[in-house]
Amino acid sequence: MSADNWTNCSKCGSSSFREDYEIGIWSGEFHASYRGRCEDCGYTFTFKHDAPVENDAERLRAEALAKLTPADRKALGLDGND
């Protein structure tokens, strides 16, 4: 999701503060970025944050495997070298 928007500058109060921002999950990461700039006084503010997204399928699989008894593991052919 991305958008731009005009709002009031927090520094000079004019309504010429342009905001551009983008937020969402792609390429396995959460991304948020924000850039604002006042056309009148030149005040700028930027913020950017990227974070890995937890892979639920992989975690659930690991939890399920951790609960198996040795007999279960042998029955499933998981015994040994993995």
Ligand SMILES: [Zn+2]
């Ligand atoms: Zn301003």
